[in-house]
Amino acid sequence: MSIPENTEAEPAVASDLFGERIELAREFTNALATHGEEYGLIGPLELPRLWTRHILNCAIVAPLLREGTVGDIGSGAGLPGLVLAIARPDVHFTLIEPMERRVKWLNDQVLSLGLDNVTVLRDRAEDVRLPEGFDQLTARAVSAFSKLIPMCAPLVVPGGEFILMKGINAAKEIEAAEKQIRRFKLRDVEVIELGDGVLPETTRVIRATVS
Ligand SMILES: C[S@@+](CC[C@H](N)C(=O)[O-])C[C@H]1O[C@@H](n2cnc3c(N)ncnc32)[C@H](O)[C@@H]1O
Numbered sequence: 001m002s003i004p005e006n007t008e009a010e011p012a013v014a015s016d017l018f019g020e021r022i023e024l025a026r027e028f029t030n031a032l033a034t035h036g037e038e039y040g041l042i043g044p045l046e047l048p049r050l051w052t053r054h055i056l057n058c059a060i061v062a063p064l065l066r067e068g069t070v071g072d073i074g075s076g077a078g079l080p081g082l083v084l085a086i087a088r089p090d091v092h093f094t095l096i097e098p099m100e101r102r103v104k105w106l107n108d109q110v111l112s113l114g115l116d117n118v119t120v121l122r123d124r125a126e127d128v129r130l131p132e133g134f135d136q137l138t139a140r141a142v143s144a145f146s147k148l149i150p151m152c153a154p155l156v157v158p159g160g161e162f163i164l165m166k167g168i169n170a171a172k173e174i175e176a177a178e179k180q181i182r183r184f185k186l187r188d189v190e191v192i193e194l195g196d197g198v199l200p201e202t203t204r205v206i207r208a209t210v211s
Contacts, residue, residue: 041077068135074142140165146177
């Protein structure tokens, strides 16, 4: 087990993002640092920088969420879904993840953190059938934007949004998805940069509205 970053010596923004639930965020970080490698959830190189590079980089997305429902596709370790569920108790999260071992991890965390705003669903996004769509949909490191659009657009209510965490090539991913953007009638497609100058790494999000 590697020692994670000291979660006490955080950028000041952490307490703004998590409020009173910052202890829960620290608890989750410690669980991930202790068991993440054994569950195949996080690479050993990432462990020492879990808090800033993974937890806070996900939490910084929280202000983009509306009150309502969020589907998090390919939650894996719980990024961003569990982190956002800690930061936003007013939002209900459905974590969608096909791998059994990861689903067990997610359910264990929901239980031990006592989160009552999370449902875990073992499924692939394209196979999910729900009576109602989500208000917003998040995903991080799951697939290119062009592939996520057909996979996920049917899961979002009209007027709902994609909030997709992306790397430095976010703008190029939008260009490459031009056909799918038109086909699925996405509008207001934009790249938003968050945490610049506040966190060690900027978080980039593709936000788009589903018609
Ligand atoms: C690279 S991991 C990223 C996990 C997490 N989002 C993160 O940022 O650490 C990709 C995750 O997407 C899941 N996944 C792959 N294909 C999927 C699909 N069609 N629907 C839902 N989840 C999928 C994988 O099982 C895996 O947990």
